[in-house]
Amino acid sequence: MSKKHAATDTETRASSEHAPDLRLWLRTLACTNLIENHIRSRLRAEFGITLPRFDLMAQLERSPQGLKMGELSKRMMVTGGNVTGITDQLVAEKLVVREDSPNDRRAYIVKLTPEGRRSFRKMAEAHETWVVELFAGMDEKQRSQLYDLLAALKTSATKVAAKK
Amino acid sequence: MSKKHAATDTETRASSEHAPDLRLWLRTLACTNLIENHIRSRLRAEFGITLPRFDLMAQLERSPQGLKMGELSKRMMVTGGNVTGITDQLVAEKLVVREDSPNDRRAYIVKLTPEGRRSFRKMAEAHETWVVELFAGMDEKQRSQLYDLLAALKTSATKVAAKK
DNA sequence: GTTGATATATCGATGTCTAAAATATCAAAA
DNA sequence: TTTTGATATTTTAGACATCGATATATCAAC
Known part of the structure; x- marks a missing residue:
């Protein structure tokens, strides 16, 4: 659309x-x-691939040791139930695996498979190119200012959203 | 969460x-x-109420003459099928109505009911307060700069996204 | 008038996403 | 030890959201 x-x-x-x-x-x-x-x-x-799946893989790429479901949920700012569903999909596609946590039998550790990692790297490269394109109409100074102002916004909003 | x-x-x-x-x-x-x-x-x-329903009502509040489904779809930047579903919900809650378009028998005109309008106004007031709170940590100059930079971003991204 | 391209809205399948409830585990107090 | 409370995840039900396909209506050109 x-x-x-x-x-x-x-x-x-x-x-x-x-x-x-x-x-x-x-x-x-x-x-x-x-x-x-x-x-x-x-x-x-x-x-x-869908954006949520890409995002989940991006988190795992950054944490080669793997992440617990709850950790993924926090980092992606989505609910646990959501992570369950996305992970199920990625497991079915053999892009990630669920391993039992050695310390905590409640928890899983989710990791990229070798194929998942390979696949992600290729997509991430393209993704980065697209983002660069999208911001290309702004000059360096504008981007830098925007970056700083958004930091201020994040601080401001976090203060409010964090209560409760 | x-x-x-x-x-x-x-x-x-x-x-x-x-x-x-x-x-x-x-x-x-x-x-x-x-x-x-x-x-x-x-x-x-x-x-x-959900955010999509609130957003749809906000569009209608701004257009007292009502809007066609396709027009809602454009303004909300979501697909037509999506608008169909949200409208169905709001119709069931008696907050909006679908009227036949006099000119074009393909189209519906969606309008707020009196109750919908009343209800929306109350919510909109609260909504605006929340937004003000969320941005309150930035000073006037920062907000104004951010506003301008986002205009530049929008121009930049639109140029790319518009190509098909 | 008929044809063909376009526009409007709906439907079905699939995939997020949330909130709330259910299940299981852990850790520490009673 | 048992129980209590916090933690980790899954499950469920409902609402969004997309895409692709379909049914119908419109309009322009022939």
Whole structure:
């Protein structure tokens, strides 16, 4: 669909009487959706993989010793039930394995298989290229400023979201 | 879950060898997810509504004359089939209605019911308060800069994403 | 008028994603 | 020891979300 429609976007729902903060938030959301949809469809078209599966593999690539389900859940900021489902899929595709934890019989350790690692590396390279393309219209200074401002936003939002 | 875990976040998947652009993108994503999850759970907890339904109602609030399904799909940047499902739910809750388009017998016009409008206004007010809270840790200048930089990002990404 | 291309919406299959409940384990207090 | 409370995961039910296919309607050109 991101292809089918020329796509007015989420941001249009901010009408002029809305608080500036609301417009800022909607613009943030619009950017993220735009990029995420683009990456999602390219991953699908070129590698036949979904974004969540790619994300889970990315976590494992960074942790060669493997990760527990709960750890994956925390890092991906999704629920445990979700991780179960995605892991099931990846296991069926032989891209990851579940090993019993030696210390804790409740826990699994999830690891990339050799094929999973090989496969991920190829996809990650393409993925990085796409991201570079998407940000290419900004100059170095703009990107750097954006990076810093988002740090401030993250701090601000975390303070609120963390309560409770 | 966003409450259950202290939440390391998506951004951690950028390890140092990654391109700066990749880290920038992951930080953007982390911020959006953080805020979106927070809003989602408050909408659920305080009003018993989901974010997609709220978003659809927000579009209709801005267009009192109603919108066609396809128009909703474009503005929300989701597929038509998706809009069909969300609309079905809202119709069942009597918050919106589907009317036949007078001009085009293929199309429906979706409108808020009076109750839907009333209900939405109350939720929107709270929603705006939450957003203001989430951005409160940034000063006015930072927010304004962020707003401008995101415009640049949107332009940049649209250029790439628009090509088919 | 018929044809052919396009547009609108729905449906079915599949895959996230959440919240809540169920199961199992662990660790430490009573 | 037993019980209690916290932790780790799975399961379930329901809601989103995509894609591809389908049914129907429109419109332009012939």
